[in-house]
Amino acid sequence: MTMTSVSTETTDNGFLGGRLQILQPRRGYRAGIDPVLLAASVAARPGQAVLELGCGVGTALLCLGARVPGLRLDGVELQPEYALLARENAARNGLSVEITTADLTTLPAALKARSFDHVIANPPYFRRDNSSASPDAGRETGRGEALALSDWIAVAARRLKPGGTATVIQRAERLPEMLAGCEGRLGSLEVQPLAPRAGRPARLVLLRGRKGGGAAFRLHAPLVLHCGAVHAGDGDDYAPVISDVLRNGAALPFGAASGLA
Structure with a gap:
């Protein structure tokens, strides 16, 4: 266990x-x-600018920066303590990462004046009109929706350069909302479903759209x-392509083969 200048008790992972x-x-x-898979799916090139909306402690941005050198990385985070941890991380x-503490709906003028080659986001997964809030404020902000998915996509689209891409990871059941939010904002849409095991429905999806x-x-x-129909023993059982992402920082292109029969 580690303590930082943040008042929150932390772990070092x-x-x-x-x-x-x-x-x-x-x-x-x-x-x-999830943020590791999100970062791995972004086809960024050295010299490009990347913005993450709701960056938390910076996991996705830092995974992307570790894989692709020479990126200009920016993140926006609502919770000051999480933003401070992102800077420290x-x-x-x-x-080198620039973290702005702000609400997505009221970004500072300096950030609104810029545009990016890629915008990424891992928005809260759970709508609070049909689920219960977490008693922990930090967890609730990260997991419980306070801003509609269409608003996340609208902010992402506004911050993109022409031809830039927005990539979002989200629960599969919310794909219709995301596709509706892309209407008139993003085109060339691609969806990469993520299934826990062969033969099971996808629980998560990666959605990518291009401005224009x-x-x-x-x-x-x-x-x-994961390999196999069930988890058979101790340790993880990730499919080879996923293990390469999680252990070695490999890229995860849309349409990548899982290596499973």
Whole structure:
């Protein structure tokens, strides 16, 4: 256990096989594999600018920065303590990241004046009109929706350069909302379903759209995260392509084969 200048008790967790060390609150919203998969799916190139909306403690941005050198990385985070941890995590991992503490709906003028090659987001998964709020404020902000998905997508689209891409990871059941939010804002839409095991429905999806894109909609075959029909023993059972992402910081292109029969 580590204590930082933040008043929150934190843990120090390894990502990308220990390549990154990330401080995050012991209680509250904690990053799992979702931001790692999000970062791996972004086809960023050195010299490009990337913005993450709702960056939390910076996990996705730092995973992307570790994989692709020379990016200009920016993040926006509503909760000051999480934003402070994101800055600290960037510094302790030797990556340059600019973190702005702000609400997405009231971004500062300096940030609104800029545009980006890529915008990424891992919005809260749960609508609070049909689920219960968490008693922990940090976890609730990270997991419970206070801003509609269409608003997240609208902000992302406004911050993109022409031809830039927005990539979002979200629960599969909310894909219709995301597609509706892209209408008139993003084109060339692609969906990568993420299924826990072969033969099971996707629980998560990655959605990517391009500003000004005109290509036909593409629904990729599900990417299977785990080997086998059930978890058979100790340790993880990630499919090889997923293990390569989580352990080695590999890229995860849309349409990537899972390596499973």
